[in-house]
Amino acid sequence: MSWDFLWTDCRLATFAGDQPYGAIEDGAIGIEGGRITWVGPADRLPGPPSELATNVCDLKGRWVTPGLVDCHTHLVFGGDRSLEFEQRLQGVSYEEIARRGGGINSSVKATREADEHELVAAARPRLQALINEGVTTVEIKSGYGLDTDTELRMLRAARRLSEELPITLRTTFLGAHAFPPEFRDDPDAYVDLVCDHMLPRVADEGLADAVDGFCEGIAFSPDQIERVFGRARELGLPVKLHADQLSDLGGAALAARFGALSADHVEYTSEEGALAMGEAGTVAVLLPGAFYVLRETQVPPVDAFRRFGVPMALATDCNPGSAPVLSLLAMASMGCNLFRLTPEEALRGITCNGAAALGLDEQIGTLEVGKQADLAIWDIRHPVDLCYWLGARPLTGLMRGGSWVQKPPL
Numbered sequence: 001m002s003w004d005f006l007w008t009d010c011r012l013a014t015f016a017g018d019q020p021y022g023a024i025e026d027g028a029i030g031i032e033g034g035r036i037t038w039v040g041p042a043d044r045l046p047g048p049p050s051e052l053a054t055n056v057c058d059l060k061g062r063w064v065t066p067g068l069v070d071c072h073t074h075l076v077f078g079g080d081r082s083l084e085f086e087q088r089l090q091g092v093s094y095e096e097i098a099r100r101g102g103g104i105n106s107s108v109k110a111t112r113e114a115d116e117h118e119l120v121a122a123a124r125p126r127l128q129a130l131i132n133e134g135v136t137t138v139e140i141k142s143g144y145g146l147d148t149d150t151e152l153r154m155l156r157a158a159r160r161l162s163e164e165l166p167i168t169l170r171t172t173f174l175g176a177h178a179f180p181p182e183f184r185d186d187p188d189a190y191v192d193l194v195c196d197h198m199l200p201r202v203a204d205e206g207l208a209d210a211v212d213g214f215c216e217g218i219a220f221s222p223d224q225i226e227r228v229f230g231r232a233r234e235l236g237l238p239v240k241l242h243a244d245q246l247s248d249l250g251g252a253a254l255a256a257r258f259g260a261l262s263a264d265h266v267e268y269t270s271e272e273g274a275l276a277m278g279e280a281g282t283v284a285v286l287l288p289g290a291f292y293v294l295r296e297t298q299v300p301p302v303d304a305f306r307r308f309g310v311p312m313a314l315a316t317d318c319n320p321g322s323a324p325v326l327s328l329l330a331m332a333s334m335g336c337n338l339f340r341l342t343p344e345e346a347l348r349g350i351t352c353n354g355a356a357a358l359g360l361d362e363q364i365g366t367l368e369v370g371k372q373a374d375l376a377i378w379d380i381r382h383p384v385d386l387c388y389w390l391g392a393r394p395l396t397g398l399m400r401g402g403s404w405v406q407k408p409p410l
Ligand code: NIG
Pocket: 074, 103, 104, 107, 214, 242, 245, 290, 317, 319, 320, 321, 322, 323
């Protein structure tokens, strides 16, 4: 028997099994061919470490978790919106800025002006910042192009980033993010463009793993989202939705009706919406960064999600408007402090439930045999420290698919 790696003297937060955090003290983990081949208490290893693996690493009691999963970002975009940040600080609301033609549409203008190379160059440090914190899987949405060429360019830029950086990437087509200025007087014609031109091109070129929309008073109506989702399903693409962020338009229930992977934001989701999500297996992706930046007061119905068995994920929502956020661990902290998640729920939210929100729960998100060897090594006393401290930078090693991204000091 010869595994590529065997890690010994480590403590594992597997997020599998019945123990809190799926914890295994005095654990060991074997890695072969980019996958986890053995995981459990060290005293059950099937032989002496030196006979089991080519590389035996003594982790000196450090904690190991699955690589982190950021399941909702808009990190490819042109320009920035720091001036709007200043406006909001002077009391102008996010919705008012959008109505005045700013907001998402100011990023659209800058994104249309950027070529693919410029989009990649601007996004690279943002993605790198997430990786530096322990993230091994990221989702990136389009949605700042709102014309066929720019939407496709954003998705290509995202795909290119995953060739350059050690990250597993999922792309999401978000053509239904906002109405571009040229369609302001005929919004339904823009929905036609999304359904009849953009979606078939995106599907043809294999550029997106899922389709998203923004269902809100300042964006798309439930009827318009239904049209987009209907087309996406015809093309065989799974859906997800920015739902019930600023008001309750029944977005979560709509997403559930289409078997959505996730409904995201969900601050205003009703009991019925949460029930429908539970029945459909739709993940609630909570985005406390946007909640914090927009100084929202309505918290998502976390108790209803618990009661109806809705898995909860947490993500950065990294975007230039509502969530200039580059720390997923900060979201875990905010998930606890702002939304009253338990630390274990918060950590499941950035590992296994984040994976489920991307339809990747069979491949990543827990420490179990057969899963991709995406592993983060931490200098912490206990997993709760990952949520308890803000800005601590506790990552000391990172492996993705069985290759080192950051080698720990051994
Ligand atoms: O997830 N809610 C809509 N979309 C983004 C915001 C995008 C923006 O303001 O640029 C979000 O918060």
